[in-house]
Amino acid sequence: MKDAGDKITPIEPSQKLADAIRDVKNAFADRDDVVVDIREAHRMRLDLLAAELAPVFAGVPVDIDNFDFAVSSGLQPRLWIDAVSHVAMGRDRRTFRFLKDTRIGRVVLAESTDMRPVADAVTRYVAERVVERQRMMEGSVESAVPGLHRAGVLEAEPPLQSATRRNGWTNFFSGLGLITAGALVGLAVSLLLFWDRIAQIKISF
Secondary structure (H helix, E strand, O other): OOOOOOOOOOOOOOOOOOOHHHHHHHHHHHHHHHHHHHHHHHHHHHHHHHHHHHHHHHOOOOOOOOOEEEEEOOOOOOOEEEOEEEEEEOOOOOOOEEEEOOOEEEEEEEEEOHHHHHHHHHHHHHHHHHHHHHHHHHHHHHHHHHHHHHHHHHHHHHHHHHHHHHHHHHHHHHHHHOOOOOOHHHHHHHHHHHHHHHHHHHHHH
C-alpha cells in the first residue's frame, strides 16, 4: 500500500494532447523529409537520363515541335518526351520506366534499372516520331501535285461537255422531226382511207 504521505501529481489532459500533437508533427516532418528525399533522388536520376539523351534531343529538327524534353517537378518527377510519353522512376527508386498513354491505357515501352536500355528505347521512339512526321509532310506534298493535274483536266473538260450538249440537242431535234414527219404521214394515210366516208357524211348534210 502507498503511504498516506506520498504525493501524486496528476497529468493535465491539455499536456497529454500537446505531447501527442508534437509527436504527430515530428512524425509528419520525418515523413515529409523522406518524401522530399525520394523526390530529389528521382529527379536526380531523371536529370542524369536527360543529360544522356541531350544529343538526341538536340538532333530533332527545329520544325518538329511536338516534343517536350523536360523534367517536371511534383510528388513524382517525370522526364516528358512528348504529350503522351514520359520516363518515371519505379517504386524501388532504381528502375527507369518508359511509359506511354494510349486509348486502351498506359503501356510500358521500356523498363530497366540500367539507364542505357531505356535511353535506347527513348531514342528509338523519338526517331519513329520524327520519321512519321516527315512522311506525313511528304505525303501532303505528293497529294497536292496530283491535284494540280486534276485541275488541268477539269479545265479541259468544259469544251467536251459543250460538244456533248450540242450533240444531245441535235439528236433531240432530229428525233422530234422524225416523230412529226411520221405523224403527218399517218394523218395523210388516214385521210386517204377515210376520204370516201367523209364525203358521204358531207353529202348527207
